[in-house]
Amino acid sequence: MNNQMHPFHMVNESPWPILGSMALFTTACGLATWMHYKTLTLMSLGSTATLLTVYQWWRDIIRESTFQGHHTTKVQIGLRYGMILFITSEVLFFFGFFWTFYFACTNPDHALGLQWPPKGIEPLNPMEVPLLNTMILLASGMTVTWSHHSIMLGLKKNSSWSLLMTVTLGIYFTLLQATEYFNTPFSISDGAYGATFFVATGFHGLHVIIGTTFLIVCLARQIYSHFTTKHYFGFEAAAWYWHFVDVVWIFLYTSIYWWGS
16 A cells, blocks of 8 residues: 555455356356256355355455555445445345235235135244244344444454354344244245245345354454454444344334234
């Protein structure tokens, strides 16, 4: 940065974007192969390549931001705008699922028995596991906010413990949702109800897994003192994403689990 006459980060050439694209394409092909031919070879290869690429790509970004000083104040402003636009695109992504759900449940046709939930479908009790999962995510929202404020105040021990609590709650949520899926009395092939339920809640579950992974990386970085009271955007982006996941779940719970049942 000493020889640079501007505050922006000129990114070096990197093999990770093209390798990541190839790995994700292999994973998608492997997923289709698994669904049709019940073989996991291609999907395992693609998943392994994706994880290796993600690890090395994140390693380079952490090096650039923490040790090389490339993430200046100007660069962090751009990263914040980028994260805001990304979360906006995720909002629109889930908006399509909610649109489909409300269209189907407010206009049930003859194939659905002219009623919602459709005839023959036994919906889940919203006062059982779904309510527990709601409490877990709301609690995780509080702990991640606690961690955020602790980092801003320079309280490393408090931020680490509260972030560990958030990660634990995220893993617990995922395990409960997996158990719920195994015990659900209907499947994704049970018409509009099964499709909207599993696609919407399943993609939310995927976002919880991604957010938990994001927070685990932040926890490791916090333990190694990568964050300061002025330089912590990596964690801030993870916290924003986690709050987005919380809000989406509240809409899912009130719409699909409670009102839709």
